[in-house]
Amino acid sequence: MRKSHCYIAGWKVAVGICVLVFLAAAAPPEGPKAAIRRVLDDQAKAWNKGDLEGFMDGYWKSPDLTFSSGKDRTHGWDATMQRYRKRYQSEGREMGKLSFSEIEIETLGPESAFVRGRWKVVNSKETLGGQFTLVFKKFPEGWRIIHDHTSN
Amino acid sequence: MRKSHCYIAGWKVAVGICVLVFLAAAAPPEGPKAAIRRVLDDQAKAWNKGDLEGFMDGYWKSPDLTFSSGKDRTHGWDATMQRYRKRYQSEGREMGKLSFSEIEIETLGPESAFVRGRWKVVNSKETLGGQFTLVFKKFPEGWRIIHDHTSN
Numbered sequence: 001m002r003k004s005h006c007y008i009a010g011w012k013v014a015v016g017i018c019v020l021v022f023l024a025a026a027a028p029p030e031g032p033k034a035a036i037r038r039v040l041d042d043q044a045k046a047w048n049k050g051d052l053e054g055f056m057d058g059y060w061k062s063p064d065l066t067f068s069s070g071k072d073r074t075h076g077w078d079a080t081m082q083r084y085r086k087r088y089q090s091e092g093r094e095m096g097k098l099s100f101s102e103i104e105i106e107t108l109g110p111e112s113a114f115v116r117g118r119w120k121v122v123n124s125k126e127t128l129g130g131q132f133t134l135v136f137k138k139f140p141e142g143w144r145i146i147h148d149h150t151s152n
Numbered sequence: 153m154r155k156s157h158c159y160i161a162g163w164k165v166a167v168g169i170c171v172l173v174f175l176a177a178a179a180p181p182e183g184p185k186a187a188i189r190r191v192l193d194d195q196a197k198a199w200n201k202g203d204l205e206g207f208m209d210g211y212w213k214s215p216d217l218t219f220s221s222g223k224d225r226t227h228g229w230d231a232t233m234q235r236y237r238k239r240y241q242s243e244g245r246e247m248g249k250l251s252f253s254e255i256e257i258e259t260l261g262p263e264s265a266f267v268r269g270r271w272k273v274v275n276s277k278e279t280l281g282g283q284f285t286l287v288f289k290k291f292p293e294g295w296r297i298i299h300d301h302t303s304n
Contacts, residue, residue: 109261131220133301149285151303
């Protein structure tokens with residue numbers, strides 16, 4: 001009897017393993033919200049390592065990228081990069097520690113979405129922060145920010 | 153000869169009229185950019201008549217409408233309406249004259265788009281203004297703003 005019991009238990013384990021393998025293989029690919037969330041998390045991680053280029057990876061590398069902040073509108077990935085360099089890497093400036101909160105991701109179609117959220121940069125002298133609205137588009141290389149509106 | 157000439161001219165006019173009628177009938181319906189531009193123009197017209205309800209027609213009449221300004225985030229059409237009332241219709245406040253400029257409309261799909269632009273309100277005491285980013289979605293009733301990020 002004991003032998004038979006063990007045999008049944010072993011059979012159940014085998015089926016369990018098969019089910020798990022099947023579920024893993026059939027798992028849907030990462031959805032838009034998870035993919036966008038990962039872009040934002042990667043941006044914060046890069047920033048907090050002082051890697052501005054890595055942070056800028058989240059943006060569409062195009063002259064048509066736009067960045068609105070206060071009364072200024074910046075056109076293009078290069079100009080946006082320069083803006084960040086000036087504000088956070090020029091003399092006497094610090095990148096500090098960046099975090100995002102109250103992130104709300106809304107898909108608009110299979111290849112577009114927008115994100116509302118708050119940002120905070122804490123450096124040795126002060127805490128900066130405000131709200132942002134990001135427009136995302138899906139490219140062959142992944143989801144990228146095509147427009148950023150930030151307010152302090 | 154004169155009669156025959158007149159006959160040919162009359163025939164040409166008839167064909168011309170037919171072509172015009174055909175073109176008018178085959179004209180494509182108003183595209184997304186023109187429809188969105190019209191929503192913005194209607195908003196400004198309503199505002200400048202002191203018609204805040206008419207202005208608010210441009211917004212999605214939903215508790216999920218969001219309005220970000222500076223550090224504040226307002227949820228819902230009703231709360232957004234209240235915010236405008238307080239700022240522009242309460243005691244000592246004026247609606248003034250609203251205008252939009254530097255409007256850039258980008259479609260994101262057949263039923264979504266975003267708009268960058270600048271707003272200006274001139275009243276008897278001061279000139280207010282700033283930038284905005286609007287996210288638009290197409291509903292059975294037409295294109296409506298589902299998210300507004302305004303900075304002063």
